[in-house]
Amino acid sequence: MGDKELPPRVALASRPLGILGSALTARRNVLELIPELALRQPMVSGRLGIRWHMVMDPAALRRVLKDRVEDYPKSDVTRLILEPAIGDSLFVAEGTQWRWQRLAAAPAFAARNVEALAPVMTAAAEASAARIAAAEQPFDAYAEMVAATFDVISDVTFSGDEGFDREAVHLAIDRYIASTGRVSLLDVLGAPPWVPRPGRLVSGGALRRTKLLADRAIAERARRGPRVPPDLLDLLRAGVDPETGRAMNPAELRDNLLTFIVAGHETTALTLSWALYLCAFDPAVQARGAAEAQAAGPRIGAAQLPRLPYIQQIVQEALRLYPPAAFLSRTARRADMLGGREIRPGDTVMLPIYALHRHRLLWDNPDAFDPDRFAPGVERDRFAFLPFGGGPRICIGANFALQEAAIILATLLARFDFARVPGAVPRPRMILTLRPDGGVWLRASARPALLESPPPVC
Template sequence: MTGPTDDTRAARTAPPGPPRRATIRLLKQLFTDRLALMGDNAEAYGDVVRIAIGPKAMYLVNHPDLAKHVLADNAANYHKGIGLQEARRALGDGLLTSDGDTWKKQRRTIQPVFQPKRISRQAGIVAAEVDGLIQRLAAHDGPVEVLHEMTGLTLGVLGKTLLDAELGGYETLGHSFEAVQDQAMFEAVTLSMVPQWVPLKKQLHFRTAREDLRRIADELVDQRLANPVENGEDVLSRLIASGSEDGASRERMRDELITLLLAGHETTASTLGWAFHLIDEHPEVGERLHAEAVEVLGDRLPEYEDLRRLTFTVAVVEEVMRLYPPVWLLPRIAQADDEIGGYHVPAGSDVVVVPYTLHRHPGFWTDPERFDPGRFTAAERPPRYAYLPFGAGPRFCIGNSLGVMEAVFVLAMAARDLELRKVPDKVVEPEAMLSLRVRGGLPMTVHRRERARRSEAA
């Protein structure tokens, strides 16, 4: 009998990674600084890293070709993983957490709502909502909590464009989703070893939030059932029609709505928060945004066709999502043994593609820590899978077009009329939850530009 070949030996080799004696340090980072956990180990050990913490091992993938393998080429072998599994307690089997045939059917049901032609028809609604935001911001005398305002905006846009419903009365939505994220990440980092009945403050908040989200979803469905829209194209109408066709339960519709409400508002709100922070740090970017908005828009509201003209504004949004991708972690679980980058990955392993580290890979980005929107106006761009703000493969984010349009409209209209400046001594740092948000909020002062004041006087 012959021994294993060099190729088979290589395929059975585990990737490099931190030694067992580093467990305490890794655990501390897992609880307090998950971005450093990923970034430090990618820098130290390369593009495939095995991170063993207690009884579990996590495989970090940090190269465009390998990300493509996991997310696209061999996507059928990788189901949703750590964090999203725990989020299922609140989100149920919605589009974000489901797999297999359930996910395929859900995607087919909702996909038409996000078709480019339909999204383009929503531009007027988005612009009107953003105009209301700008007026509210301009009316503030003191500091304003930007993340709160962005959450209100994105929920309002989501309700009117995707659900054909008014969400303004559901003021608890933002807080409830925060509790869901907190609990999901707590369960992920504790390996779900803390019983759910333990009356921790975090878990009590989560139970209240879960009931609140279910109540809101049920009310939205009841409202649409009482006032059906003939041939309705919105998500509510499509979910109800799909449920009637196959006998789907109220619970499935609830799961989809809660998932859509979370994913539809959180990512764009987070991106806008980071955008205002970075623009404040780089006033020359703010001035260039202002000049482009004045030239392209004048005094009118933006239209869908303006997305092709607001080239620098689009580049700013893209660069913000490079440095602070709203979905910073793409977790998967290998269903069968696989080989990634020449290393063996056993079935059942947690495999994570981390856009946050991939977007900073020095092999694909020059001076990767620098905020430079010019990267996205240059003729030469990095490889497709070096930039994954919306994921990739079959699970590519279904709402990317609406999110980008909303962010571009906000930045253009805000830069045209306002300047937002962080309050003194505010330390801005990321908090890696299900999304990558600014820790502790983002208070800023609002200053009206001379152009806006002259326009109002006229």
């Protein structure tokens, strides 16, 4: 299996980069900061303006994300990048501010409510299939998956016609990520948050307009009352902290809804883009997934998911090879020991999920595409696979994303055979999320329908 072609990988650092080299590398591709050594060691530490530690050991990751989560808040860099867009919402809040919002939002993401949103996902999947069938070939699967998942998140967030300009919001968010998501030299040097980062001072206009659009939609919903069935906005408006009875005010609603819009379509679109590329990369995997999807159809919804185990394995393997949130960071609040190493207050603790998912001590042939790693009965350490994080701060929308990805992937594989375009290889590149630089260019041809019953034996 060692000679088998492997899907595209990031070229990790083979030598120390220095301060300027690290800053330039981070602006190009954050993952190139990871030393190749991180694929073979449980921890790698160094000093670069600030003391830093990269953690790939599941036991140490469990300590950071679960056992002592309060001692490892999200890093200053994370807050600097995201707070202007999503305020002190669930993704960046800490302590009691995070806890009450999580409790208030939890019912909106309960299994029954996520399942009730499946028809929106099915409709978006079928609309995507219609666009692919009508598109010139080859087509950019990444652009198409962004469109499909934005249809889903906007429909389940602000359903109906409430003057919510979805295209304007989509463009504003994309521009914000492009202009502010890059790590600056000041970030690498550990400059305090109050020191201005010039590249982040020019992105406020589109963001302010986006917040204004969301505020208007929330006010209009308050005037008209909830929809039937309720959408995500209604569910969040109804949510309260069971311990205090506190509910979200309009600004908190807006910031959390923008959080879910940003995270809820970008990450799932990336997962689906890479999954489609990987299926085109390995025709045998694609054929097996397509047969399963056709047998479960003709229309894929929540009820069909139990009949789609292999489709869900493909999604999980895509998340392993190309996790959208491929590089996380925390700032140590108190002294600690991780993996036998001293951690001091103020140290940056990096969680390179990309390296964790390809670690030589945790995965067999880790750079290969193999959905059977996630077959029923295959055991692994819970903290060796962290596409949605772990512990109490695990992504609240994980089940939503997995359901959406399975419905859309199954719908598309049932209808099309996807093939790679020679010379068009997507390059994994992380700025804020792990994107396929250059797009995911594929050819789609109609797949013959599955026979209703086997042909007679003559």
